[in-house]
Amino acid sequence: VVVLLIGQQGVGKSTLGHALQELRSVRYVSGGALIRREIAAETEIGLRIRDPINAGERIPPELMYELLGRELDGRTTEHLVLDGFPLEAREHGEMIAVVGEPDAVLLLDGVPTDELVQRIERRLECPKCYRTFVDREQDRCPDCDAALEGRPEDADLEKIQRRHRRWVGAREGLIGLYDGIGILTRIDARRPPDEVRSLVLSRFEELGKPRR
Numbered sequence: 001v002v003v004l005l006i007g008q009q010g011v012g013k014s015t016l017g018h019a020l021q022e023l024r025s026v027r028y029v030s031g032g033a034l035i036r037r038e039i040a041a042e043t044e045i046g047l048r049i050r051d052p053i054n055a056g057e058r059i060p061p062e063l064m065y066e067l068l069g070r071e072l073d074g075r076t077t078e079h080l081v082l083d084g085f086p087l088e089a090r091e092h093g094e095m096i097a098v099v100g101e102p103d104a105v106l107l108l109d110g111v112p113t114d115e116l117v118q119r120i121e122r123r124l125e126c127p128k129c130y131r132t133f134v135d136r137e138q139d140r141c142p143d144c145d146a147a148l149e150g151r152p153e154d155a156d157l158e159k160i161q162r163r164h165r166r167w168v169g170a171r172e173g174l175i176g177l178y179d180g181i182g183i184l185t186r187i188d189a190r191r192p193p194d195e196v197r198s199l200v201l202s203r204f205e206e207l208g209k210p211r212r
């Protein structure tokens with residue numbers, strides 16, 4: 001089962017993905033985390049994409065799907081949850097070439113942009129597992145004990161706004177595509193994270209129950 005998480009930056013896709021990953025049958029793959037891992041490891045691709053990414057730009061889709069294909073490497077799980085694929089409707093074909101047809105698309109939506117911007121400016125990330133933390137009540141990752149860091153691309157408002165405009169431009173196309181196929185579920189992301197997680201799990205049960 002392939003599930004896509006779509007929604008604006010800061011809406012809670014990463015928090016949800018990491019919460020779902022606690023189920024053994026779920027594998028959560030975030031495009032942003034793949035990118036940041038390449039950059040941190042200073043691979044050939046990482047060195048090539050570091051400057052554009054830190055400037056808040058995006059990298060060519062073919063490179064993203066190359067990273068995704070390499071990450072999956074033919075390994076399968078009962079539920080593959082993707083975050084950041086596709087970023088635009090026109091990438092749909094490239095995506096299915098790597099993972100096949102998606103079974104469900106979950107749109108996390110409904111949080112006002114002002115609030116999202118505040119969340120992004122506040123958020124910190126674990127440099128090992130790429131889990132994000134918005135509340136700033138802790139400065140170390142509870143799983144890895146690594147010191148949390150801000151993302152370079154979150155450091156200034158202009159970069160955040162550039163990504164926001166990109167989402168606004170892509171949103172209707174993605175909704176039209178997946179509503180048309182009949183696999184889109186809208187989720188009100190203003191609900192508490194636990195409730196969002198329960199909603200998603202009930203959607204999974206309809207698709208085939210995840211193992212605990």
Ligand SMILES: [Zn+2]
Pocket residue numbers: 126127128129130131141142143144145146
């Ligand atoms: Zn961690």
